[in-house]
Amino acid sequence: MSTRTDAPTRREQILREAARLFAERGFHGVGVDEIGAAVGISGPGLYRHFAGKDAMLAELLVGISGRLYDGGRKRVAEADGGPEAVLGSLIDGHIDFALDDRALITLHDRELDRLRESDRKLVRQLQRQYVELWVAVVRELYPHGTEAEVRTAVHAVFGLLNSTPHLGSYGAGLPGRPATEALLRRLAHGAFAALAG
Amino acid sequence: MSTRTDAPTRREQILREAARLFAERGFHGVGVDEIGAAVGISGPGLYRHFAGKDAMLAELLVGISGRLYDGGRKRVAEADGGPEAVLGSLIDGHIDFALDDRALITLHDRELDRLRESDRKLVRQLQRQYVELWVAVVRELYPHGTEAEVRTAVHAVFGLLNSTPHLGSYGAGLPGRPATEALLRRLAHGAFAALAG
């Protein structure tokens, strides 16, 4: 439980840069030499820290889905004020995540199939559990929707919240961070409200 | 102007299979031999129809953005009934597209940077023009929003509508096609309605 003011360890540096590069140019589009260069060492030097390129991707994806799920569970447990408050907290958490870790968001649904069977299973299970958190609370709020409908709606709202990485190409003229948060929050609530129909 | 009951030409076969494979495993993840095998010829045979693997991707991406933009323009021109009707028509069109061409949707925002500079520019320009169609009508409907806000909201709704490819991994238990259409339509309208604040 360190206070996280420590200097980042070499492994962490590598993971961060690898995430950035993978998100920019895809897993296959980035060479180990490039990743090495990004942290000031050269290609094969990485093998002192990771078993291979695949291992980096695996650690990134497992880590991200785990953090997402844990964060969600915590929010479900801690929010007080009924289902609306829980859903609001889940939305806020996901927005933070989407804006903080755009690179990982991109990776998360782009490179999943590059993983070994076992890792892929693990990631998918974490994803599914995270979705279940949302589905449970949304069904509580809008009980007349079918399970399938609600699940699809939750995925759709994820798509909405995860849309910010696509804005990068548009140069300037974006709203600032707090405005974007507020906007996404409003849109997500609006979409769910339409479920009541 | 053929009535499109013709047998698909070989080029078209190749493009369709290439799109499917690229979407499944990424551009770099698919070999030319595989693409060839999918249409019953072998790797290098493809070079009778395309200048190279890159050319296939380029044709797919330019084609898709072009069709999207043209469809949008047509709908803006033809819809009657004021901005709400136009927006409704744009949403319907995008939903059709997202459900019909999931593979291309996936490609569209995943492999854009594999293109030659000139093709990439063209695709981006078509994308931008398509977005502008939406931004114009949404601003008409919700005039108090800033340009940046509206643009971000439009992108977010694209994310929402394009979310269906991510559902594939979830096996059965999805709503049927018409139900999915209706649901996405409702969610999109709900999100935009929240812009009014």
Place this chain on the structure above:
DNA sequence: GCCTGATGTTAATGACCGTTAACTCATTTC
């Protein structure tokens, strides 16, 4: 003052893969 382990380095290896070469075969064209 050495030994050891952690962390790098560069050079070599080997697989994969896009592309080209050289050649075959059927079909159309004159």
Place this chain on the structure above:
DNA sequence: GAAATGAGTTAACGGTCATTAACATCAGGC
């Protein structure tokens, strides 16, 4: 009916790239 053209084939080339080998450096612990 020969010539040309279109559509394939297999074999070879060449580059890229992850991974491994072999070697270097340098910190601490004893």
